Amino acid sequence: MKRLINGILIIVLMVTTFTLTSTFFIDTTSKEVSTAVVHQQLEKQVYKLVDTIQEIIPIQNDAAVETLIKRMEEDPEVSETIDKYAKQFVHDLAVAPDAITIDMNEEVQTLLLNYSNDLGDVMGDVINDKYKEVIIQEIVRRIDFNDYYKQGLGYVKDSMSPSQLSGVKLVNTVFENNETIRMMSLIVAVVTVVLMIIINIRKVWGFGTLGLGLILSGILHLIFKPIANPLIVRQISQLAGTLNYGVYTTFGLGFLIVGGLLMIVFLIFKPRFKS
Structure with missing residues (x-):
């Protein structure tokens, strides 16, 4: 016995x-995978922001863009923000679209405005720094990062099979508990x-x-x-x-x-x- x-x-x-x-x-895995996805989406939005700036000031400055991306990748504050929304990203993948409650506009806009000088470098020397700052602030304030987040979420969801989504829901349940x-x-x-x-x-x-x-x-x-x-x-x-x-x-x-x-x-x- x-x-x-x-x-x-x-x-x-x-x-x-x-x-x-x-x-x-x-x-560890949830953080690494979701952080990679959110980081990728953030980089896409930065490039979209640069494209918007270049529509106003049509100057191609790839070196300035690469410098901007590199600085953001090395910024602890950016990493902290990415980690924060990475945790929510897994949750939002597992729930219905109408259950997603995201409000990141103010935080991300403030974060990007910290890079006004780098964004200004994208414009070159065509206009002075004062007007550069005004243009950048106006462009950043117009962007709806909540909508971009949901678009990125939708893209990831659409690329997943039903069995993969079921796996994400299971992982989310385990992750939350x-x-x-x-x-x-x-x-x-x-x-x-x-x-x-x-x-x-x-x-x-x-x-x-x-x-x-x-x-x-x-x-x-x-x-x-x-x-x-x-x-x-x-x-x-x-x-x-x-x-x-x-x-x-x-x-x-x-x-x-x-x-x-x-x-x-x-x-x-x-x-x-x-x-």
């Missing part, structure tokens, strides 16, 4: 530790470890049971990428090369090392309890 209980506890430990690791994977899942997994894992120790408290079997559970969990972590990655990429080809499985490798190796040490302790002290 005790062996059966220990077997169940090992399975529970494997599942909970793997789920715990997966919550970190979801955090990620902290709860993480906390519950951690609590169950700790309780499982405590039960393993209590059940086997009179013998050294607790070390062996816990060690075996962690070793099996480590193996599960390490084989996850080669098994899961082809299946995920087959469903959503756009994710090829963007998924970072490093967290599974890190946790997997950690569990293997700790589990191995516990097994060594078990094997060392086991003969003493037999005698």
Whole structure:
């Protein structure tokens, strides 16, 4: 009976530790993928803004445009704004269009106006700096970035199959409850470890049971990428090369090392309890 209980506890430990690791994977992956998409859309809107400026002042200054894009890519404030809306982007992909509540105009307009000088460089030296600033402010204030956001969202949605959209909805549900899942997994894992120790408290079997559970969990972590990655990429080809499985490798190796040490302790002290 005790062996059966220990077997169940090992399975529970494997599942909970793997789920715990997966919550970190979801955090990282959701941020990386959604940030890349939002960054791409923001870059498109900057080019549209430049096109609008060049319609008024028809001067081609590609070097100034590249400098502008590079400066924005390296700006921590821009990165922070992108991260902020990247989280919402995943949510908005999963909900109906009428449920989208976005209000980014003022924030993005203010952000772009910080680059008035760079935008002014796009115009060249045809007009003086004072008029450049007036023109830029007028153009930026006219742009409806909420509408551009929804257009970009619609474009991404239209490029996805029904099964991919279903996957996004599932990811969004998990993402929104990620902290709860993480906390519950951690609590169950700790309780499982405590039960393993209590059940086997009179013998050294607790070390062996816990060690075996962690070793099996480590193996599960390490084989996850080669098994899961082809299946995920087959469903959503756009994710090829963007998924970072490093967290599974890190946790997997950690569990293997700790589990191995516990097994060594078990094997060392086991003969003493037999005698």
